[in-house]
Amino acid sequence: MSGPMAEPETNARRIAEEARDRVRFEEEVLELSDQVYRVARRLVPTREEAEDLVQDTYARAFRSWRSYTPGTNLRAWLMRILTNLNIDRGRREQRTPDTRPMEEGDYFLYNRLEETTGGNDEERIVERLSQDGVVQALSAVPHDFRDAIVLVDIGDFSYGEAAQILDIPIGTVMSRLHRGRRILKSELAEVAVGEEA
Amino acid sequence: MGFESICEKCEEMLQPYLDRELNETERREAEGHLNGCGYCSKRYRFEEDLRRFVRSACDEPMPAELKAKLASLRTPLL
Numbered sequence: 647m648s649g650p651m652a653e654p655e656t657n658a659r660r661i662a663e664e665a666r667d668r669v670r671f672e673e674e675v676l677e678l679s680d681q682v683y684r685v686a687r688r689l690v691p692t693r694e695e696a697e698d699l700v701q702d703t704y705a706r707a708f709r710s711w712r713s714y715t716p717g718t719n720l721r722a723w724l725m726r727i728l729t730n731l732n733i734d735r736g737r738r739e740q741r742t743p744d745t746r747p748m749e750e751g752d753y754f755l756y757n758r759l760e761e762t763t764g765g766n767d768e769e770r771i772v773e774r775l776s777q778d779g780v781v782q783a784l785s786a787v788p789h790d791f792r793d794a795i796v797l798v799d800i801g802d803f804s805y806g807e808a809a810q811i812l813d814i815p816i817g818t819v820m821s822r823l824h825r826g827r828r829i830l831k832s833e834l835a836e837v838a839v840g841e842e843a
Numbered sequence: 844m845g846f847e848s849i850c851e852k853c854e855e856m857l858q859p860y861l862d863r864e865l866n867e868t869e870r871r872e873a874e875g876h877l878n879g880c881g882y883c884s885k886r887y888r889f890e891e892d893l894r895r896f897v898r899s900a901c902d903e904p905m906p907a908e909l910k911a912k913l914a915s916l917r918t919p920l921l
Contacts, residue, residue, distance in 0.1 A: 683909065
């Protein structure tokens with residue numbers, strides 16, 4: 647049994663430990679902010695929206711820090727908050743079904759670039775694309791597909807992490823990623839060589 | 844299986860190969876074909892270049908003010 651002084655001491659120690667854990671958590675979360683912003687910037691159309699989304703994500707993360715289990719994937723936990731907030735912000739109202747016919751295969755963009763600009767310099771054929779063209783093409787990809795591309799190809803999340811973040815089965819991540827990259831390449835071909843994909 | 848259909852299969856394996864999501868047998872099959880097929884290996888290299896290019900093109904640094912704002916959202920210490 648504890649003596650009369652033991653309980654306040656235990657409480658004080660618990661409060662101090664909790665404060666220390668919270669500070670550590672907040673530091674770790676802040677260290678991830680560049681990565682979080684990089685993903686957010688490509689999930690929404692403008693820089694302002696990305697900044698708002700990241701701020702809201704951090705405000706919520708700091709408020710709900712107790713729901714994070716130490717030792718689990720903090721980056722994925724944060725990104726789950728971010729994607730849920732993005733849905734809450736009504737982005738899904740813009741949802742339009744992707745009715746385009748099955749896109750071209752994976753070699754399509756290379757073939758198109760080689761056909762239209764010659765194949766002598768195939769090692770650096772990617773340099774025929776412009777940075778602005780890539781950003782424009784990515785923004786034209788329907789968002790369900792774009793989310794998967796942004797998380798895996800820009801955010802460096804695994805298929806499994808992306809599935810957890812988007813709350814969809816891993817097979818759906820793989821198919822959205824696969825199809826989304828093909829759509830991206832069709833869009834890039836259109837931007838780069840003015841071809842209807 | 845004709846050469847063209849092997850290349851078609853190789854095209855199908857391009858994304859899971861680069862994502863390291865092929866099983867061992869499939870990976871060996873893809874690499875076996877890539878070693879002898881300039882047509883496919885050029886296109887695999889291009890895909891790798893393209894992914895790097897997409898990533899770097901989309902990399903917009905976080906504004907410094909935003910970083911400061913995030914830090915200010917921390918719970919104040921007493």
